Amino acid sequence: MLNYRLKLSLTLMKSQFAEFRNADEALESALRDSAPRSEFPPELHDSIMNAVHTAHRAESTQVSDIGMLQRFIKSWVPVTGFAGLVLLGVLLSIHNHPVATIQNPQPLAEMSKAFATTREFVDSLPSVAVGPLSDELDKVNRDLDRTAEFLIATLP
């Protein structure tokens, strides 16, 4: 009895499922094949193409303006860029040239003159005044000599 009921309900379910599937398929095919046809206005094609041509002309005008700017940039940027690079190279070579400092001996002469003057000044001081400080003076002289050597050694 139970088995019979199960079979019956299964058959019912199958038939319902088939019905549902058939209805769905019928609906789908109806949707596919019953698309409404809109009446296409005969003048619309020309109207579309006219609008497209107008847009094309407007675009061409814009492009020509941009083209002029591009041509200007293309013609002038390389020239000015090249000139700038040359100028930069010249400036760098001038700044980094080692001869430039050697060719200008003025500061060196002034420094050596200053050292000589200091030494002469110390030598010319009276021995009574200098006596108690002789050791200190010796140290100052040594420092001066070392500083002078160091400065000369650091010069290119």
Add this chain to the structure above:
Amino acid sequence: MISDLPSPSDEALALQTQAGSMEAFEELVLRYEQRIFAFISQSCRNGMDAAEITQETFVKAYQAISQFDSNRTFAPWLFTIARRKCVDHFRATRPASDESAPELSDTNDPSELLARQDERRHLWSLARRILPRPQFDALWLHYVEDMNLAQIAGVLRRPQTYIKVLLFRARKALAVKVKPARANAKLSPQTISHAYEIPVR
């Protein structure tokens, strides 16, 4: 140039348009103008508006043709533009509450009754009336334009799963409204309008 190739694909024509061929674009217009017009006509009852939006769609397509990737299909790209133009048009011309106006009209109005009779004949008229816009668009693109889920997802800018759900809901809503007069599995599509009847309120 076009006459050398008997039937160039839409994508090939789009490539030629990108190279500057206006003839190629005109061929694309010829291929798609009726389909685009039909699609747009479903959204606006006014034929003038539909014509205007169709024109705007093709102008936009021409202006944006350089952005078209020829490795992809042309039709979904064009329909995306058309749909966006439609949305822009309705956003600009009418308030959002106007969408449900036909539903609220008097059922004794003769024009409304005629429209209902028309729906008996045209399943799509019913779909247009009862379905929300995204569901209707998905249905149209799938069954009329024969687009697959991925292509519809591209047009509606939604994930494919969402499109599946949209289609399912649309079919379900239609099935509820359209009650089969007789459950005949061997119905032909030609006789479908006789096989279904819309419940009278």
